[in-house]
Amino acid sequence: MTGTPGSDGHIAVVGASLAGLRAAEQLRAAGHTGPITVFGAEPYAPYNRPPLSKEVLAGPGDHDAERLHAQVAFRMRSSVADVTFRLGAAVAAADLARGRLTLADGREAGFDGLVAATGLRPRRLPLPGPQAGRHALRTLDDCLALRAALGPGTRVVVAGAGFVGCEVAATALRLGCQVTVVEPAAEPMLAVLGPELGRAVRRHHEAAGVRFVTGRLTAAVHGRDRVRAVELDDGTTLEADVLIEAVGSVPNTEWLAGNGLDLSDGVLCDNALRAGERLVAAGDVARFPNPLFDDRPRRVEHWSIPGDTAKRAAATLTALLAGRAPDPAPFAPVPSFWSDQLDLRLQSFGSPALAEEARLEEGDPARLGEGVLATYHREGRHVGTVAVNLPPARQRELRAAFTRPLLTLTRNP
Amino acid sequence: MKVIVDMAKCQDHGQCAIAAPEVFEMNEEGRLVYDGEPGEERRLEVEEAADVCPVQAILIKD
Numbered sequence: 001m002t003g004t005p006g007s008d009g010h011i012a013v014v015g016a017s018l019a020g021l022r023a024a025e026q027l028r029a030a031g032h033t034g035p036i037t038v039f040g041a042e043p044y045a046p047y048n049r050p051p052l053s054k055e056v057l058a059g060p061g062d063h064d065a066e067r068l069h070a071q072v073a074f075r076m077r078s079s080v081a082d083v084t085f086r087l088g089a090a091v092a093a094a095d096l097a098r099g100r101l102t103l104a105d106g107r108e109a110g111f112d113g114l115v116a117a118t119g120l121r122p123r124r125l126p127l128p129g130p131q132a133g134r135h136a137l138r139t140l141d142d143c144l145a146l147r148a149a150l151g152p153g154t155r156v157v158v159a160g161a162g163f164v165g166c167e168v169a170a171t172a173l174r175l176g177c178q179v180t181v182v183e184p185a186a187e188p189m190l191a192v193l194g195p196e197l198g199r200a201v202r203r204h205h206e207a208a209g210v211r212f213v214t215g216r217l218t219a220a221v222h223g224r225d226r227v228r229a230v231e232l233d234d235g236t237t238l239e240a241d242v243l244i245e246a247v248g249s250v251p252n253t254e255w256l257a258g259n260g261l262d263l264s265d266g267v268l269c270d271n272a273l274r275a276g277e278r279l280v281a282a283g284d285v286a287r288f289p290n291p292l293f294d295d296r297p298r299r300v301e302h303w304s305i306p307g308d309t310a311k312r313a314a315a316t317l318t319a320l321l322a323g324r325a326p327d328p329a330p331f332a333p334v335p336s337f338w339s340d341q342l343d344l345r346l347q348s349f350g351s352p353a354l355a356e357e358a359r360l361e362e363g364d365p366a367r368l369g370e371g372v373l374a375t376y377h378r379e380g381r382h383v384g385t386v387a388v389n390l391p392p393a394r395q396r397e398l399r400a401a402f403t404r405p406l407l408t409l410t411r412n413p
Numbered sequence: 414m415k416v417i418v419d420m421a422k423c424q425d426h427g428q429c430a431i432a433a434p435e436v437f438e439m440n441e442e443g444r445l446v447y448d449g450e451p452g453e454e455r456r457l458e459v460e461e462a463a464d465v466c467p468v469q470a471i472l473i474k475d
């Protein structure tokens with residue numbers, strides 16, 4: 001494709017989700033001809049997570065894991081037909097200098113090049129008490145367990161009003177549950193949406209029947225053998241059958257410890273996703289600088305990022321293994337995500353969370369369903385956009401606002 | 414190459430139209446319209462479009 005020679009040698013990809021699959025596909029596209037092995041802790045072939053808080057969680061009671069997996073499994077490119085997937089095979093440790101992986105079952109595997117694509121796991125509330133009735137949502141198995149626990153009349157407390165928390169609250173409401181969301185900040189999704197849009201989305205949820213308790217933390221979980229109530233930091237008690245902990249995520253990097261890497265928040269990479277001599281990272285676990293904004297490395301937990309980072313990481317690793325210098329062109333993907341809540345589709349472009357100021361551009365926040373557009377600014381620069389219920393035909397234009405500064409940057413290096 | 418979009422799955426995200434604008438397009442009503450038999454020279458873009466579809470609604474038949 002590029003006309004440059006590819007690489008051989010054995011590449012191990014750790015993590016068999018979106019980033020791991022795209023890395024394998026993009027290694028082939030970048031001209032890597034040697035063997036590729038993808039190791040995944042979960043027993044399932046790569047599948048799509050966004051439906052787990054939306055249609056799959058809301059779906060009628062089919063509890064068969066295989067059938068549900070088939071609904072959300074990723075289409076794979078034919079170029080990965082010769083890639084070995086070792087599923088249910090968690091990697092416990094990696095020795096970069098020796099090129100060896102140790103699996104959780106004690107077996108070893110060698111590699112010449114390594115891709116870290118191990119993503120995140122949910123952060124859990126550090127509260128003692130009963131475990132039964134407490135849920136988090138990241139995997140298909142988590143989704144199956146939660147779905148079995150939700151039904152008409154179930155009293156649900158969602159801890160955390162981030163995007164996943166709000167989606168789950170909306171889905172639980174649809175299933176007939178009584179839902180209360182507890183959030184320490186003043187509004188849901190405040191860091192991304194800002195106060196005005198955050199308030200508008202909260203009111204939209206409240207009008208549908210979701211209850212919000214903001215400015216409060218969950219302080220204790222009560223119940224003998226299962227959750228009966230959740231106590232807040234002001235002493236209020238909320239009766240609950242189910243507590244859903246949607247309080248953020250922790251990067252899965254323990255397996256890389258002992259190699260002198262910066263693992264303080266994901267895997268620290270340069271702009272070409274290189275984290276070590278023969279190590280690259282991709283997806284939610286990768287912390288990289290994006291010249292679209294500044295030179296500060298950050299992790300980005302959006303669905304669009306695994307695809308973009310895997311492509312660049314694969315090109316970088318292929319070059320390194322072939323003894324070439326990685327492509328010096330700046331890597332500046334436009335972060336974008338969507339979130340479906342009730343009858344709303346929120347879409348974000350750029351990084352609204354970096355902004356100090358939000359501007360309402362179109363629509364009336366009291367009527368979100370009819371379409372609202374807000375832009376987000378830092379030091380006078382437009383860094384993010386959030387659209388609510390705007391037609392998809394406008395995406396290209398909204399996204400292009402962020403590809404433009406990049407073009408100037410590549411033309412004047 | 415044959416392209417089939419599972420319209421029961423498609424949620425009009427429009428990502429495909431950004432990846433392969435010659436093959437996928439969002440019409441005035443915001444619904445997806447597409448070319449079911451694009452030329453072989455479009456394979457790369459169509460693969461990209463299938464990859465970026467958030468609900469994995471795009472099927473490519475060789």
Ligand SMILES: Cc1cc2nc3c(=O)[nH]c(=O)nc-3n(C[C@H](O)[C@H](O)[C@H](O)COP(=O)(O)OP(=O)(O)OC[C@H]3O[C@@H](n4cnc5c(N)ncnc54)[C@H](O)[C@@H]3O)c2cc1C
Binds near residue numbers: 014020040092301302
């Ligand atoms: C419920 C939910 C809803 C979401 N909804 C949206 C949405 O609407 N829009 C949006 O933009 N994004 C959404 N996201 C985010 C999106 O799904 C993620 O950005 C994406 O899954 C990241 O992919 P990844 O491959 O980097 O990591 P992950 O999907 O986390 O995959 C990492 C994989 O690595 C495996 N692994 C971890 N450690 C090891 C090890 N030591 N050895 C082997 N394997 C290991 C894990 O088991 C996992 O399968 C959602 C996420 C969740 C959980």
Ligand code: SF4
Binds near residue numbers: 425466467470
């Ligand atoms: S990206 Fe997928 S969901 Fe969106 S319009 Fe295209 S086919 Fe439909």
